[in-house]
Amino acid sequence: FGPNYFAFYNKDFDRLFEQSYYETDDRKRFALYRKMDQLVMDSSPVVPLFYDQSVVMLQNNIRGYAFNALSLMILKEIKKD
Numbered sequence: 467f468g469p470n471y472f473a474f475y476n477k478d479f480d481r482l483f484e485q486s487y488y489e490t491d492d493r494k495r496f497a498l499y500r501k502m503d504q505l506v507m508d509s510s511p512v513v514p515l516f517y518d519q520s521v522v523m524l525q526n527n528i529r530g531y532a533f534n535a536l537s538l539m540i541l542k543e544i545k546k547d
Contacts, residue, residue: 469536479505499535 479502486498524531530543 474506474509476505476509 482498482502482505486495486502489495489498520533520537522531527547529545529547532540532543534540
């Protein structure tokens, strides 16, 4: 489901992650992501110094290109004008 570079394991996190995976309501899913993020920060498995940033170059006629919270491309919403 995404990179877990530090082998982080937390039962509460896993439960929230599974809920977020199947949640179709964006607001509810983002609320679950915030809770997951807080669990990671509270347990401090690492001290993040930065977050990855993806740079994408697109032609002006491409719309709807996005990444999800796992830095995976969301291709189903892309449209070409």
